[in-house]
Amino acid sequence: MLVGVPKEIKNLEFRVGLTPSSVRELISHGHQVIVQKSAGHEIDLGDALYQAAGAEIVDSAQEIFARADMIVKVKEPQAAELKMLREGQILFTYLHLAPDPDQTRGLLDSGAIAIAYETVTDARGGLPLLAPMSEVAGRMSIQAGAHCLEMRQGGRGMLLGGVPGVPSANVVIIGGGVVGTNAARMAMGMEAHVTVLDKSIRRLQELDFQFGSKLNTVFSTVDAVEEHVLGADLVVGAVLVPGAAAPKIVSREMVSRMKRGSVLVDVAIDQGGCFATSRATTHNDPIYLVDDVVHYCVANMPGGVARTSTFALNNVTLPFALALADKGYKKALSDDPHLRNGLNVHRGHLTYEAVAQDLGVDYVSAEKALGA
Numbered sequence: 001m002l003v004g005v006p007k008e009i010k011n012l013e014f015r016v017g018l019t020p021s022s023v024r025e026l027i028s029h030g031h032q033v034i035v036q037k038s039a040g041h042e043i044d045l046g047d048a049l050y051q052a053a054g055a056e057i058v059d060s061a062q063e064i065f066a067r068a069d070m071i072v073k074v075k076e077p078q079a080a081e082l083k084m085l086r087e088g089q090i091l092f093t094y095l096h097l098a099p100d101p102d103q104t105r106g107l108l109d110s111g112a113i114a115i116a117y118e119t120v121t122d123a124r125g126g127l128p129l130l131a132p133m134s135e136v137a138g139r140m141s142i143q144a145g146a147h148c149l150e151m152r153q154g155g156r157g158m159l160l161g162g163v164p165g166v167p168s169a170n171v172v173i174i175g176g177g178v179v180g181t182n183a184a185r186m187a188m189g190m191e192a193h194v195t196v197l198d199k200s201i202r203r204l205q206e207l208d209f210q211f212g213s214k215l216n217t218v219f220s221t222v223d224a225v226e227e228h229v230l231g232a233d234l235v236v237g238a239v240l241v242p243g244a245a246a247p248k249i250v251s252r253e254m255v256s257r258m259k260r261g262s263v264l265v266d267v268a269i270d271q272g273g274c275f276a277t278s279r280a281t282t283h284n285d286p287i288y289l290v291d292d293v294v295h296y297c298v299a300n301m302p303g304g305v306a307r308t309s310t311f312a313l314n315n316v317t318l319p320f321a322l323a324l325a326d327k328g329y330k331k332a333l334s335d336d337p338h339l340r341n342g343l344n345v346h347r348g349h350l351t352y353e354a355v356a357q358d359l360g361v362d363y364v365s366a367e368k369a370l371g372a
């Protein structure tokens with residue numbers, strides 16, 4: 001199979017779909033790989049490294065999209081990329097379709113086969129291709145939040161860990177999954193006072209067992225959210241209902257009652273955000289204020305540490321990219337129900353139920369679309 005890797009074009013996005021090692025692995029399986037010139041330049045993965053791994057370097061994204069059987073990317077296709085996708089072409093990348101009707105329409109119109117990293121599952125009920133980026137974003141949420149608490153950003157002027165004689169900040173994390181756990185670890189490491197809310201008691205039990213008395217765990221109800229958000233200096237939004245738009249946990253009215261200069265970091269913004277006042281921002285212009293509450297809502301946080309993120313992402317995507325290339329998409333998806341859960345769009349049909357429901361688009365099951 002001919003696999004193509006275009007340079008990412010989303011704002012300040014420097015991750016790459018395949019590392020040189022992943023390219024070498026695909027080539028050792030008998031495939032060919034074309035990589036757009038300078039795709040990894042900013043993260044010190046220069047063209048020479050890709051060539052040494054066996055890739056052909058090509059000048060333009062147009063050439064990648066025109067020639068490749070499968071496109072491996074990081075972020076959802078941007079408008080210019082949607083236009084270049086071809087019927088029957090495989091697209092393997094993050095999509096986050098539920099809050100994005102325009103992209104969904106573009107993918108349906110393209111006739112491509114779009115497999116979303118974020119809805120591929122594993123046998124333990126996890127999301128293995130989302131997990132490493134959630135680890136990154138969870139860890140970053142605390143450094144971003146700490147920065148936003150500084151005066152210059154409109155924050156309360158608080159140090160997360162305080163100093164001897166001055167109390168530490170209250171960090172409240174809503175959603176104790178991968179993002180939430182990593183955020184909690186970093187916040188505890190910086191000696192903040194940390195509380196995690198989740199609606200899953202099993203998840204709270206696991207967190208309690210893992211972190212003991214350093215972490216407060218609270219069952220998430222409207223009451224509990226209100227109490228903890230109003231007392232927080234930094235709130236991290238980290239909930240997920242896989243594939244679906246994020247539930248709005250914190251209302252507009254609640255935000256207006258938060259402490260002046262407190263900070264909301266909405267990591268769940270890629271699924272539409274879990275605070276009523278959230279709107280997606282970029283690394284170029286990451287924050288804004290609503291009622292004197294600082295909002296940080298960058299939808300591609302891991303892009304800010306693109307080198308770490310590229311390697312972490314490739315560690316998990318490579319086995320699936322190999323399966324798709326080795327077997328062809330039909331057999332790879334038929335053989336592996338977890339990879340099949342990644343199928344969001346198949347030749348003009350929407351094949352992911354939660355997305356179809358959120359967007360009011362007709363749904364066809366992946367099995368039916370694949371003719372199984």
Ligand SMILES: NC(=O)C1=CN([C@@H]2O[C@H](COP(=O)(O)OP(=O)(O)OC[C@H]3O[C@@H](n4cnc5c(N)ncnc54)[C@H](O)[C@@H]3O)[C@@H](O)[C@H]2O)C=CC1
Nearest residue numbers: 133134137175177178179198199200239240268299300301
């Ligand atoms: N902005 C960015 O750059 C990035 C965003 N993300 C996003 O972060 C979000 C969280 O991802 P993960 O931690 O991997 O998901 P996860 O599935 O590991 O954890 C989500 C947690 O939210 C909890 N939850 C769901 N609904 C809830 C509710 N109503 N109240 C309280 N808790 C609730 C679940 O029980 C679960 O423990 C996702 O939207 C993901 O796409 C992930 C990586 C990067």
Ligand SMILES: CC(=O)C(=O)O
Nearest residue numbers: 094133270299300302
């Ligand atoms: C998960 C995601 O949206 C990202 O890594 O950019």
Ligand SMILES: [Mg+2]
Nearest residue numbers: 256257258260
């Ligand atoms: Mg206020």
